[in-house]
Each structure stands twice: as C-alpha cells, then as structure tokens.
C-alpha cells in the first residue's frame with residue numbers, strides 16, 4: 001500500500017503543543033508515513049495576543065476541513081483552556097459540518113495529545129470532552145493506553161495519560177516538554193501509525 005497519510009492538526013499559543021507536534025511528525029516520517037503538520041486558524045484579535053505575550057506562530061500551513069478528508073488518520077494537538085479544548089480548535093471543528101453531512105470522516109482513526117499548565121489542570125478532561133467531536137463524526141478514537149514504562153514513573157513529574165501524550169507547561173509557560181514526555185509522544189505516534197496502516201490496508205481490501 002502507499003504511505004499512510006497522517007495529518008497533525010494543532011493549536012499552540014506558546015509552543016508546547018507545537019514541540020509535541022513536531023516530534024510526532026518526525027517519528028511518523030521516519031516510520032514511512034506521509035505527514036502534514038497543520039495549525040488551526042487563530043481567532044483572537046492581535047491586541048489580545050499581544051496582552052497574552054503570545055510569540056509569532058510557526059510557519060505550518062493553516063488546516064482546512066479538506067485536510068481531514070485527505071488524511072488516513074488525524075492527530076489533534078490541544079492545549080487546555082479551562083479543562084477543555086480552546087475555542088480556536090472548536091472553531092475549526094465547527095467548519096466541518098459539511099463533512100458531517102456527507103459522512104466523510106466516518107471510520108477515520110484519530111488520536112489526541114494535550115498540554116496543561118499544571119498537574120490536575122485537565123489533561124484527561126481535555127481529551128474526553130474532545131471525544132464528542134470525534135464521536136459525532138464517527139471517527140475512531142485511538143487512545144495511547146499504557147505502552148510506555150515511563151508513563152508509570154512516579155520519580156519524575158510528567159504529563160500524558162492513557163488518553164494521549166501530554167506535557168506540563170508550568171503556570172508561566174516556562175517548562176518545555178521533557179525527554180520523557182517527548183518519548184511518550186514518539187510512542188503514541190508510532191502506535192497510531194500502526195493502527196492507521198492496518199485500517200487503511202483493510203479499506204483497500
């Protein structure tokens with residue numbers, strides 16, 4: 001079969017989700033996938049972004065609903081806002097009504113990774129509340145599970161859970177993803193690619 005096409009669709013204000021997205025993209029490319037890393041459109045006005053000390057965006061292209069259709073699998077990168085996905089990500093999903101009408105995403109595998117400021121800040125609620133978006137489209141949620149021994153490491157503070165890879169940004173955003181968090185993200189990407197490949201091969205049968 002041809003190389004499985006994976007879209008990484010993310011929002012990142014301060015670069016934490018961006019770092020996880022780029023890491024997963026590199027892993028997927030190494031595994032022979034064709035990867036598109038795409039950011040959703042910013043919806044906040046420039047003056048608000050300035051007040052929030054948001055740095056300039058990365059140069060990844062802006063995601064369109066068609067990108068979801070073209071991909072064999074989609075990984076969504078989501079920084080937590082009050083325990084759930086930011087409005088920017090929801091605004092993107094709200095553009096997919098036509099795809100829903102045509103059932104274009106039915107059966108497509110999707111994974112989620114996330115970032116919070118703190119432990120208990122909503123990593124799992126962010127993933128779980130985003131599952132409604134996938135479910136209404138009939139997408140197949142592919143969780144991470146617990147395949148990485150480091151997920152149970154209690155000696156070191158780290159993000160992520162059975163729902164997906166994650167990082168803890170710190171209250172002031174100064175903590176970047178740790179080696180452990182990046183290695184869990186790599187494992188999520190690797191395992192996700194295996195499932196996408198299996199499902200894409202079945203589709204071709």
Ligand SMILES: Cc1cc2nc3c(=O)[nH]c(=O)nc-3n(C[C@H](O)[C@H](O)[C@H](O)COP(=O)(O)O)c2cc1C
Nearest residue numbers: 012013014015016017079082083115116117118121
């Ligand atoms: C309006 C707003 C709400 C937030 N809500 C939460 C929250 O509920 N829990 C939490 O731990 N962090 C929260 N944060 C912190 C963000 O999750 C954090 O900045 C983000 O994960 C960093 O990822 P990024 O650099 O990719 O944007 C919030 C940040 C903002 C601006």
